[in-house]
Amino acid sequence: DAKTTQPNSMESNEEEPVHLPCNHSTISGTDYIHWYRQLPSQGPEYVIHGLTSNVNNRMASLAIAEDRKSSTLILHRATLRDAAVYYCILGLWNSGNTPLVFGKGTRLSVIA
Amino acid sequence: DGGITQSPKYLFRKEGQNVTLSCEQNLNHDAMYWYRQDPGQGLRLIYYSQIVNDFQKGDIAEGYSVSREKKESFPLTVTSAQKNPTAFYLCASSLPGHFSATFGSGTRLTVV
Numbered sequence: 287d288a289k290t291t292q293p294n295s296m297e298s299n300e301e302e303p304v305h306l307p308c309n310h311s312t313i314s315g316t317d318y319i320h321w322y323r324q325l326p327s328q329g330p331e332y333v334i335h336g337l338t339s340n341v342n343n344r345m346a347s348l349a350i351a352e353d354r355k356s357s358t359l360i361l362h363r364a365t366l367r368d369a370a371v372y373y374c375i376l377g378l379w380n381s382g383n384t385p386l387v388f389g390k391g392t393r394l395s396v397i398a
Numbered sequence: 399d400g401g402i403t404q405s406p407k408y409l410f411r412k413e414g415q416n417v418t419l420s421c422e423q424n425l426n427h428d429a430m431y432w433y434r435q436d437p438g439q440g441l442r443l444i445y446y447s448q449i450v451n452d453f454q455k456g457d458i459a460e461g462y463s464v465s466r467e468k469k470e471s472f473p474l475t476v477t478s479a480q481k482n483p484t485a486f487y488l489c490a491s492s493l494p495g496h497f498s499a500t501f502g503s504g505t506r507l508t509v510v
Contacts (some may be wrong), residue, residue, distance in 0.1 A: 329488045329501030385431055385456065386499055388440040
């Protein structure tokens with residue numbers, strides 16, 4: 287499986303933007319970039335995914351480098367409820383039934 | 399509302415006893431998955447099933463067993479052969495062509 291590298295932890299002030307980086311230098315042409323987050327004592331939840339172009343949804347934005355070897359999840363205004371572990375995962379384009387492979391993710395702390 | 403139900407939320411068992419964790423979904427998803435999470439770690443895949451009456455081993459299947467007799471249900475049995483069963487267990491499901499998997503809220507198993 288293609289591998290991703292994320293910082294172990296990051297900290298943000300409340301209501302500030304947060305940029306969570308992910309390196310995936312061995313990404314293949316058919317790999318989508320997925321982001322999930324896991325709140326304390328809960329199961330992960332889907333945040334966003336993309337292939338080549340930047341993507342926006344109600345939760346976050348995903349900025350993908352032109353060479354696709356890195357990406358950044360952007361939370362535009364961090365709230366205390368955004369404190370979670372964020373996972374960057376690579377998967378095939380039609381991988382609806384292919385298991386997601388999780389790394390350790392980035393633990394985001396939000397300071398009031 | 400559609401979703402995945404894992405029960406119970408907390409489970410205590412004596413060492414040497416088998417225990418079955420329940421996972422039920424009403425999302426009409428074809429594929430279901432079981433993950434294990436240890437403190438401070440990412441999720442590791444135990445078993446997955448892409449269709450009824452079929453399942454595949456994940457990375458850490460030893461000491462676990464599953465069945466998939468109905469589309470809605472994918473119970474996981476933690477057997478006495480599992481050396482370190484105390485962990486947080488997460489069930490998930492997904493649909494072909496969809497980019498997001500849905501997770502349950504987990505079962506925290508403690509073996510004493």
